[in-house]
Amino acid sequence: MNILVSIKQVPDTKVIKVNPKTNTLDRSSAPAILNPYDAHAVQEAVRLKQKHGGKVIVLSMGPPQAANAIRKCVEIGADEGYLISDKKFAGADTLATSYALYKAIEKLEKEQGIDLVLCGKHAIDGDTGQVGPGIARRMGMPPLTNVINVESVDTDNKLIRVHRKIEEGHEVIESPLPCLLTVEKTINEVEYAPLPNMLRAARYEPYVWSVDDLEDVDIKQLGLKGSPTIVGTMWPPEKSSGAEMIEGSTDEQVSRLLEVMNDTQELLAVKGGDGA
Amino acid sequence: MSIEEYKDVWVFIEQREGEIFDVGLELLGAGRELADKLEVNLCGVLLGNNVKNSAEDLYAYGADIVYVIDDPVLENYRTETYMKAVGDLVRKYKPEIFIYGATSNGKDLASAVATEVMTGLTADTTMLDINLEKRLFEASRPAFGGNIMATILCKKHRPQMATVRPKVMKKPEADFSRTGKIIEEGLGLKEEDLQTKIIDIVKSAKKSVNLEESDIIVTAGKGIKDEKGMAMVKELADTLNADLGASRDVVEAGLIGHAHQVGQTGVTVTPKLYIVIGVSGAVQHTVGMQNSDVIIAINNDPEAAIFNVAHYGIVADAFEIVPKLTAELKKALDKEGVTTNG
Ligand SMILES: Cc1cc2nc3c(=O)[nH]c(=O)nc-3n(C[C@H](O)[C@H](O)[C@H](O)COP(=O)(O)OP(=O)(O)OC[C@H]3O[C@@H](n4cnc5c(N)ncnc54)[C@H](O)[C@@H]3O)c2cc1C
Ligand SMILES: Cc1cc2nc3c(=O)[nH]c(=O)nc-3n(C[C@H](O)[C@H](O)[C@H](O)COP(=O)(O)OP(=O)(O)OC[C@H]3O[C@@H](n4cnc5c(N)ncnc54)[C@H](O)[C@@H]3O)c2cc1C
Numbered sequence: 001m002n003i004l005v006s007i008k009q010v011p012d013t014k015v016i017k018v019n020p021k022t023n024t025l026d027r028s029s030a031p032a033i034l035n036p037y038d039a040h041a042v043q044e045a046v047r048l049k050q051k052h053g054g055k056v057i058v059l060s061m062g063p064p065q066a067a068n069a070i071r072k073c074v075e076i077g078a079d080e081g082y083l084i085s086d087k088k089f090a091g092a093d094t095l096a097t098s099y100a101l102y103k104a105i106e107k108l109e110k111e112q113g114i115d116l117v118l119c120g121k122h123a124i125d126g127d128t129g130q131v132g133p134g135i136a137r138r139m140g141m142p143p144l145t146n147v148i149n150v151e152s153v154d155t156d157n158k159l160i161r162v163h164r165k166i167e168e169g170h171e172v173i174e175s176p177l178p179c180l181l182t183v184e185k186t187i188n189e190v191e192y193a194p195l196p197n198m199l200r201a202a203r204y205e206p207y208v209w210s211v212d213d214l215e216d217v218d219i220k221q222l223g224l225k226g227s228p229t230i231v232g233t234m235w236p237p238e239k240s241s242g243a244e245m246i247e248g249s250t251d252e253q254v255s256r257l258l259e260v261m262n263d264t265q266e267l268l269a270v271k272g273g274d275g276a
Numbered sequence: 277m278s279i280e281e282y283k284d285v286w287v288f289i290e291q292r293e294g295e296i297f298d299v300g301l302e303l304l305g306a307g308r309e310l311a312d313k314l315e316v317n318l319c320g321v322l323l324g325n326n327v328k329n330s331a332e333d334l335y336a337y338g339a340d341i342v343y344v345i346d347d348p349v350l351e352n353y354r355t356e357t358y359m360k361a362v363g364d365l366v367r368k369y370k371p372e373i374f375i376y377g378a379t380s381n382g383k384d385l386a387s388a389v390a391t392e393v394m395t396g397l398t399a400d401t402t403m404l405d406i407n408l409e410k411r412l413f414e415a416s417r418p419a420f421g422g423n424i425m426a427t428i429l430c431k432k433h434r435p436q437m438a439t440v441r442p443k444v445m446k447k448p449e450a451d452f453s454r455t456g457k458i459i460e461e462g463l464g465l466k467e468e469d470l471q472t473k474i475i476d477i478v479k480s481a482k483k484s485v486n487l488e489e490s491d492i493i494v495t496a497g498k499g500i501k502d503e504k505g506m507a508m509v510k511e512l513a514d515t516l517n518a519d520l521g522a523s524r525d526v527v528e529a530g531l532i533g534h535a536h537q538v539g540q541t542g543v544t545v546t547p548k549l550y551i552v553i554g555v556s557g558a559v560q561h562t563v564g565m566q567n568s569d570v571i572i573a574i575n576n577d578p579e580a581a582i583f584n585v586a587h588y589g590i591v592a593d594a595f596e597i598v599p600k601l602t603a604e605l606k607k608a609l610d611k612e613g614v615t616t617n618g
Binding site: 124 | 355379387391392396398414418419421422423430431474479570
């Protein structure tokens with residue numbers, strides 16, 4: 001069973017800073033990492049490969065530096081990595097991103113056969129969760145989103161059974177292969193890389209493809225040109241003009257607090273009434 | 277494609293077993309404002325099995341028209357069936373704007389439909405508006421882990437689509453005097469033709485608390501340190517008849533269950549009063565509580581980020597001020613003796 005995992009290199013959003021003058025993200029302020037959800041997707045692919053054989057292929061669209069994220073996947077246990085990198089991909093929204101990835105997957109599918117595609121639930125930067133379902137639609141595969149458990153894979157009958165997280169719990173759903181899953185972090189624990197993987201990863205060079213390496217590409221559907229959405233204005237999230245600070249001794253603070261809460265007196269009275 | 281052919285504002289109405297999710301009603305409220313600005317109809321899209329009877333209820337929340345497809349195959353959500361149904365409706369009736377609740381299934385559906393009809397989709401929005409001059413939908417959303425807000429536009433494709441986070445828009449008051457009309461369509465899919473099968477739906481045990489419904493929440497952060505601090509906060513909460521919230525660090529320290537966690541990986545809450553004690557104010561926490569009506573923060577660090585989202589801030593040692601506050605509140609609420617006896 002050949003499993004393709006689509007992975008993205010992202011800035012670590014926990015530490016990223018916003019440039020207050022331009023209201024844009026200062027990418028140099030944050031290290032580039034493998035999207036954490038994608039690490040779980042690779043781990044799941046490795047787990048399935050160990051059980052059912054085949055290989056794990058990772059694919060990413062991004063600048064040349066994204067090769068580092070692919071190396072991280074090799075550490076986790078991926079066999080092969082492909083990076084599609086071209087100026088023509090730049091500025092893509094999710095529709096154009098899924099188109100480019102679809103074209104690459106189509107080529108890999110022709111060359112070596114793909115039985116299952118895995119994506120993260122979302123990327124922590126763009127944070128839309130729309131790329132996975134978009135790829136599935138283009139490949140004509142059923143998308144199974146928010147997967148928390150792969151219950152079973154029946155390679156003879158080409159069936160997969162997974163648990164999808166929904167608001168009230170989870171649903172158990174069965175789909176023919178090939179299909180596409182987007183995974184939640186709870187699907188597994190990413191294991192520490194064994195030493196041989198680390199050594200292999202350190203020297204690993206992914207295959208790099210430009211637009212010209214893909215087949216039957218409609219250039220109009222790529223990058224900024226192929227993107228129906230554009231990012232208009234950006235601004236830092238509402239830092240409400242700041243809190244009104246309640247100063248003074250503890251007693252003074254407490255009595256002012258009571259006044260403030262008095263504004264919600266109606267609420268307190270009703271609630272208090274219940275209890276008494 | 278001529279953009280002018282596209283009219284009306286559509287809202288996807290998610291339901292399970294005939295029960296309509298609140299987010300759909302919230303979006304009818306938000307959609308009403310958009311439709312009024314554009315002077316067009318507001319339409320609900322209701323799919324399912326035996327759901328037709330619920331369609332008329334949607335008029336009360338602002339819908340002028342409800343598109344209904346009622347078919348046994350639509351009993352449970354599946355991408356392949358819902359995408360076909362919604363895609364057909366969009367191609368036939370051509371909405372100008374189409375919004376969906378950003379639930380698991382709402383996001384799944386919207387992403388598939390966007391690819392199917394080749395249009396733009398803005399994810400997880402929290403603010404919606406219309407630029408009337410350009411007749412453009414302005415959908416704004418947090419991105420980069422909440423570090424930035426961005427307005428996303430879709431100029432040349434229709435419908436302009438967005439998913440909207442639950443609990444961000446206000447559910448409108450129902451007005452049962454409103455009327456509207458139902459337009460029913462068929463699906464044209466048979467169970468035998470479908471690829472995916474739902475084997476089971478497993479509902480998780482009812483949560484012990486449901487903070488999403490709370491009017492008052494008192495939240496404890498790592499600043500309360502241990503069980504003793506937790507007991508102190510709980511007493512304040514009990515006095516106010518409030519529910520207890522917690523930051524992730526407090527949950528991970530085992531001081532309270534995960535159902536109490538507020539934030540990105542917990543629940544999103546919008547109480548009338550949110551009192552937050554000893555929480556530093558990481559974005560992963562504040563995304564879950566910043567839309568509360570009144571936020572009071574207590575922290576001993578004047579630089580704590582929580583003061584950026586709070587309406588009232590108190591720089592103080594929680595162990596000093598919280599017991600005093602509880603005592604004064606008990607007096608004020610004339611509840612002495614009631615809560616102390618349990
Ligand atoms: C502030 C801001 C807001 C944006 N808002 C929107 C919006 O609302 N709608 C929209 O259409 N676009 C939006 N974009 C553009 C969007 O971020 C890009 O299209 C991005 O390439 C993919 O979206 P994502 O990061 O949300 O990925 P997601 O859809 O969240 O990623 C899900 C999964 O898809 C796979 N994947 C995603 N990207 C790649 C990749 N490059 N290579 C390989 N696999 C990948 C991974 O498995 C990943 O886990 C926005 C961009 C910015 C800067
Ligand atoms: C992917 C991801 C998801 C996350 N999801 C969530 C989530 O859903 N919810 C969540 O809450 N967090 C979440 N987090 C964690 C979040 O980033 C913070 O680490 C967490 O919110 C910090 O908890 P805290 O404020 O209680 O603790 P701390 O950051 O340790 O803050 C303790 C605060 O207490 C104050 N303090 C100390 N002593 C006193 C005293 N005596 N009196 C008054 N104040 C005092 C300190 O000044 C400090 O500000 C997530 C993180 C990640 C990476």
